Every structure is written in C-alpha cells, then in structure tokens.
Amino acid sequence: MNRQDLHDRRQARAWCGGWLLAAGWAGAFPLLSDLGPHRAWGGCAAVGYLLAALAALLLPRRGRRLSVALALAGAVAVPLVALVLVGRGQSEVGVIERSGALLLHTGTPYLAEPRTVAEYTPYLPGMAILGLPRALLDGLPAAWSGALPAAPARLVGDARLWCAAVFLACLLRSAPAGRRTALAALAASPVVALPLCVSGVDLPMTGLCWLALTLAARQRPGTAGLALAAACSLKWTAWPAVAVVTALLAATAGRRPALRAAAVAVGGAALLILPGALRSPGPMLQQVFAFPTGRGDLPTPAASPLPGRLLADLGPPGWYAAVGLLLLAALALAASLLTHPPRHTTAAADRLALGLALAFLLAPAGRFGYLALPLVLVLLPRLPLLRSPTPNPNPNPNPNRGLTRPWAPHSSSPTTSRPARAASKPSSTPWPPACPAPTSWSTPPPNRARTATTPLSPSR
Secondary structure, eight states: OOHHHHHHHHHHHHHHHHHHHHHHHHHTHHHHOOOHHHHHHHHHHHHHHHHHHHHHHHOTTTHHHHHHHHHHIIIIIHHHHHHHHHTOOOHHHHHHHHHHHHHHHHSOSSOSSOOSGGGOOOSOGGGGGGGHHHHHHHTSOHHHHHHSOHHHHHHHHOHHHHHHHHHHHHHHHHSOGGGHHHHHHHHHSHHHHHHHHHTOSSHHHHHHHHHHHHHHHTTOHHHHHHHHHHHHTTOGGGTHHHHHHHHHHHHHTOHHHHHHHHHHHHHHHHHHHHHHHHHSHHHHIIIIIITTTTOSSSOOSOOOOOHHHHHHTTOHHHHHHHHHHHHHHHHHHHHHHHHSOOOSHHHHHHHHHHHHHHHHHHSSSOOGGGGHHHHHHHHGGGGGGGSOOOOOSOOOSSTTTTOOOOOOOOOSSGGGSHHHHHHHSOOSSSSOSSOOOOOOTTSOOOOOOOOOOOOOOTTO
C-alpha cells in the first residue's frame, strides 16, 4: 500500500467519523426535542448521515462526493421538501411571510397593534423581502392560481427556500471552485441543515456577512458595503460586521476604502430601513428592539438559560447588569479592532464571531440556536482543511537524487578540451573552475564516453 492509499484511508475514516457524530447529534432530536419540526428533521437527517458515513468508509478514494450527496439529501433536501409540503416549521417562517404580505399591501412589515407573540415582527424591514414570493403567489387571481400545481406553488413561496437561496448564493460567490465540496459538506452539517429546514431566518444574514468579509479581504470596498447594507437591513445583530469590515479594510487597503465601505453600508441600509421605519416608527421600535431584549409588552419566547437571561430573571437590577455587560463587551471588541485590527479573512471572521457570541450570551433574552451563526463564521474560512492535498508527482523526497550533472560542451580547440586539461593538470574538484552554463536538469546528459586519464603519481 503506497502513501496515497494510506492518506485516502485516513481521510475516509475522518469523514466517516464526522458523519457518525452528525448522525448521533441528529438522532437525539426525536428523543429529546419537544418541537415537531425538529423531531422530523432529526429522524430523516440521522438516516442520511449514516448512509454518508457508510459511503465514505467503503469507498475511500471516490466516496467523498457520494457521502456529501447522501448527507445533503437526507439532512436538507428530503426534510425541507417534506416540511414545506405539510406546512410545518418554526414560527419565524410565518412571521417572514406575513411581514412580506404587510409590506406589499401597507408599505410596512409591522402591525400597528399586535396582540400575540406570533403577530410580532422582530426583524428589520429587509427581512420582509424574503416573504414577498408568498405574498405575490397568494395575491394571484383565482384563474391563475388554480392553473398552478399546489405543491410547487407552496414550495416556491416558502420563505425558507429564499433564505437558503441567499445563503448558498453568498457562499458560492465567495468560494473558489476547489472548495465547493467543502461548502456542500458544511451545508449538510447539522449546524446549517437544521436551521435551513425548520426556520432559515439567520442564514441570509450569515451568508451576507461572510460575503462582505471576503470582498473586503479582496479590497473591494464598494461591493463589500453593498453586502453589508443587505445584511444590516435584515437584523440589527448584523451591525457589528460594519465595524469589523471597516477595520479590515483600514488595515489592508487604507482609510479611504474603509470609509467608503462604511458609507455604502450605512447609506444602503438606511435606504432599505427608513421607509418602513418612517411609516410605523412606534411599532418598529417596540417589536425590533424592545421585544427581543425582554422589555416589550409581551414576553419573548427566547428563554434559553444563557448568562444574560439568567441575570434578567433576577429583576430590573439583573436586566441592567446584563445590558451593562453587553455594552462592556461591545466596547472591548471596538478597542480590539482599533489596537489589533484583523488583516485577513480568518482573523476578521473570528473577531466577528467572538463579538456575536458574546452578544448572544449576554443578551437579556436569547436561544442556544443563535450560537450557530458565530460557529458557521468560524468554520467558513477553515474549509480548505477539508480538502485532500494534491498528490506529489515526484514521491522522491530529494528530487536531485540520482541525477548527474551534465558535462560541459567540448571545445573545438584540442588544447582546451576536457580530456586534455584532465591529463595535463590535476584538479581537486570534479568540475572545472569556470564551467559553462549547463543544460536543464530535466535534459538527460549526453551519451558521451569520458577519455581515460593517466593516474597521477604518488609524488604529485
């Protein structure tokens, strides 16, 4: 077994182990989760991951793409289509689709007087754009809507499909062709497949933030600013990315490109947010900022036992303590960007992931699922590690071993020929002091016999 076969077997065992871990994680949802969509996803995804592990183990060299395809089918395609067709998902899906209908008919995605938690829209107006396909399909005339098959119309209008489309488009736009398999593996992993199938609300913001970081690393401030503007119009938690991208551009391209990206991001986000904000400023302030932080008229369902939530449960002093810690974390992140700005994509993604993780941990209301966003940002710049190295065409560790240096060309003069010099004057080195430029090392040496020389006497 050669070295390449050993490497393939090690890679196959690693991929098999990763899919088995994913299968164990997905298989726990039908046993532990109280949410129906999560249980349905877990059962289907566990089967897909087990088949992917089997394919990676049985086909060490060619089974990687097959295993990724099986994981995508079991963890993304089948559960997503099934959940969409039966109309099951988290409440965020219905919120996005309702906000799209409100934006289409009233010009604002916010209800003036929401009475239940389901009627709140805790997102910025840009999120309602992802709900417009459902509103447009529902608004078709009866003659047209009856001509469309029910299942495809329900699938095309679902907000999860458009959230996933934005996320995947950003990943494909920012990745070279050599990383497509790794990106597909990340999309099939539980950290992406679960939210993609049951809600998908955080994926567009994650993809746009990552795209902005990669564009900034390529020193394209204008397009990076546009990606940031789109992300910042979805959720207010995307605004820390503006500071990170600005610091990255300032450290690598200069102050003017950094200011340009920041101006494009702020100006573009304002154009997307202000129309809805000016039309209903009170409901937007109540639903987007007060409700997610636990200060709204109705309690938020985001009640995971994170540090900020535990502090907020102690009463008003605990809530103010959680907000104070959150502001201190924001100031610390800003100071780190000024003193040690990131200079490449990995450092910028890590800094943004750290800031978002602290924000989710210290927020007065939060969920464990929110932490998937910083985890994806940490994994994305490290995806090349999933690729196998290109096989070395020359397995010999010393490429010059076994090669002999070609002889210098013969001179036309008999007094300066190599045999004559070797016979008339001994040399301590096998090469002449001034050798003409040799031919390429890849050129075989001439088939020329050396002239025998008279051995030197012991006295000489």
